[in-house]
Amino acid sequence: MREYxxxxxxxxxxxxxxxxxxxASYKLCTYNCVYCEIGLTKKENLVSPNYRIKLPPSSNFRKELKSILTYVPHLNSITFGYNGEPTLNENLLDFFEIADNVRNELDWKNKKPILTLFTNSSTLYDDKxxxxxKKFELVLAKLDAANEEDFKRTNRxxxxxxxxxxxxxxxxxxxxEMLRENKLAIQILVFASYKDSFLPNNNSKNIQDLAFAxxxxxxxxxxxxxxxxIPAEYFVYAIDDEKKREIAAIFKEIINNEKIEIIVY
Ligand code: SF4
Known part of the structure; x- marks a missing residue:
């Protein structure tokens, strides 16, 4: 049985x-995003970004990881961050170090997989x-809103x-602070709303504010x-590719830095 x-x-x-x-096996997060694909955050599990848990990896983590990695020689990424906000766990680096060791013990067909972290960015004010x-080779950090109103409405x-x-x-x-060889990707999930009373984060003010952020x-x-x-709230729906490309064009113009790669999925 797989634990991790x-x-x-x-x-x-x-x-x-x-x-x-x-x-743990239940969702623990500092946000309750309207679009969350793992459902609503329960009230008791919507924790402060100051909240920390100590959940060190058991000896099973190494065994489990090694047994899987041995059979996937073409893996691209070992990706941390399911069931909520992984930086809430004080022992995050214990997992990182084991994953790094196991990865280095194995032969990889092409490139070895990178160590990637998803974060919702809420705890990053803390230097620790x-x-x-910053140790992760790729950090995928969430930023869906860049003004207080859109932030509260979208990420709750x-x-x-x-x-x-x-x-x-x-x-x-x-x-x-990140090493030059490690990469920071900002992930922006943009959505529309079926509910007239709910202003979604694809509104032009938020898009402009995001560009400046x-x-x-x-x-x-x-x-x-x-x-x-399926999103946590029934009224949320996906924007189309054309709208995503329009947003990318606005970002490109305002950011005005060819070195920053803008990718539309
Ligand atoms: S931050 Fe991620 S896990 Fe937390 S509610 Fe938002 S989408 Fe879900």
Whole structure:
């Protein structure tokens, strides 16, 4: 029975990716995003970004990982971050180190898989958390909104979450602290709404605000995508590819930096 790993799955963004959960078997998150594809965050599990749990890997983690990796010589990514926000676990780097060791013990057909982390960015104001996050070779950091109204509507953060401006500044800080060979990708999920009373994050103010936030952060990669599975709220639906390309064009013009790769999924 598998305790820590999911897949591998073929992912639009990562190629063949093996998922690693470093949290418990239930969702634990600082957000309750309207589009979340693993369902609503229960009230008792919508925790503060200051909240930390200590969940070290058991000896099974190494065994489980090695037994799977041995059979997937063409894996592209070992990807941390299922069941919520992985930086809430104080022991994140213990998992990282075991994964790095196991990866280095094996023969890879082509390139060895990269160590990737998903984060919703809410805990990055904490220097200790950034110190852990920056070790990953690819950091996929969420930023769906760049003003307080859109942030609260879209991500419905725990009330102790810092303001979006603080989160944007901490993403800029993280980028400066990361090694040149590691990459920061900002992931932006843009959606539309069937409900007239709910303004979705594809509104022009939010798109403009996001462009200026991205200009400040200067990530290596910007990924624009939309919902692909059933969202937590019934009124959320995916925007089409043309709209994604329009958003990419707005970002490109405002950011005005050819070195930043903008990818539409
Ligand atoms: S941050 Fe991720 S896991 Fe948490 S509610 Fe949002 S989409 Fe779901």
């Amino acid at each position: 790993t999911y897949g591998p799955f073929r992912s639009r963004r990562l190629g063949l990716s093996l998922g690693i959960n470093v949290l 958390v950034r110190g852990r996050v 953060p725990n009330h102790e979450t810092p303001k979006i401006e603080v989160i944007i500044n901490s993403l800029a800080e993280l980028k400066k 991205l200009k400040k952060i200067q990530p290596d990669i910007i990924q624009i995508y939309s919902t692909a599975r």
